[in-house]
Amino acid sequence: MAVTMASCGSTLGVYTKLVAFEKQPVPKSAFFGSSFGSDPVKHLSNSSKPRLSYSLSTMIPKASATAIEDGSLQDSDVVPTPKVIIDQDSDPNATVVEVTFGDRLGALLDTMNALKNLGLNVVKANVCLDSSGKHNTFSITKASTGRKVEDPELLEAIRLTIISNLLEYHPESSAQLAMGEAFGVEAPTKKLDVDIATRVQVYDDSPDRSLLAVETADRPGLLVDLVKIVTDINVAVESGEFDTEGLLAKAKFHVSYNGKALIKPLQQVVTNSLRYFLRRPSTDESSF
Incomplete structure (x- = not known):
């Protein structure tokens, strides 16, 4: 896995089971x-x-020192808006995922390990810095095929894994995320x-x-x-x-x-x- 850091002008073993109950499954x-x-x-x-x-069966691991920038939470009156982007267009060979939470994100090594538990490989990771903060970008493939993720259920599992880790390691994000009401420490007030x-x-x-x-x-x-x-x-x-x-x-x-x-x-x-x-x-x- 290659990890690089650059300046950029613009512009993730939590999830264990996601099952859609319907007569006909998503192709x-x-x-x-x-x-x-x-x-x-x-x-x-x-x-x-x-x-x-x-049906969501979720096991949230305990936070580790790698999950938080400089090993400590940052206190601020203004909590940035967390963003998770799953991009199927940018790379023909991999699913590209970007996580942004101001300047509060660390290396997200725990998140990458959680993705591996889903049977995925993180083949490349980039960290871009700009005025809006740190943008952590991962290129992800299925370990079994070496190809990008095509299954919508697995894409949703990726999204929930990243958000769950974000809620665990950065509990201040809970009130900013809709998922905070489902499995965060504090439901959004808005x-x-x-x-x-x-x-x-x-x-x-x-x-x-x-x-x-x-x-x-x-x-x-x-x-x-x-x-x-x-x-x-x-x-x-x-x-x-x-x-x-x-x-x-x-x-x-x-x-x-x-x-x-x-x-x-x-x-x-x-x-x-x-x-x-x-x-x-x-x-x-x-x-x-």
Whole structure:
């Protein structure tokens, strides 16, 4: 593993099990395109809502001296917004992950070890410094294949592993992260209205694919849900980026239908389906 440090102008053994309970699981090839031939425009995006739920079995290791910058927590009146970016576009051979938390992050060696426990290799690590702080970037591959991670469930496991370690080693981040309410020491005092926070747009990207942009309140299992909702209407998710920014999750996916960009009616179906599934549940419903 190569580790380098540079200045940059701009611009992670916690998770043990993530299981999506649904009649049909998310396709393993979901991030690399798979269309099924039926006409998705005829699919009713507001039909009976399936139950998308997750079983998380989490074991959080004890903090070690490598996890915190200079071996101690930094006290500050202003806690920066933690960011975790999972990038499937930058490197054709690896999944690139970036973690930012102001200047509070250390070498994150414990996080890299936790990723190895998921059957992953950290093949390269870079630390970039700029005015916003330290950006820790990892290039990750599956140990069994040497290739980038394609399975949405494993990508979500990577995300939860990093966030769980961040919450353990930097407990001051708990109130800044949506996950702090699920398994942090302090729940966020600010809560997002999911109806207001949710934005879905589809853009023309090229003749062969479209760009789907989603912004919504973060929660465990969200990445898997997004991919499943889209693939359930026979739209292929080829690649993309999933960002966790404090309480928000921001996703950008390249999507296609039968190897082509989405036509306007299909763009509307995708948009309506995601808005419907991501909205606040009613008193009669227990899932998004």
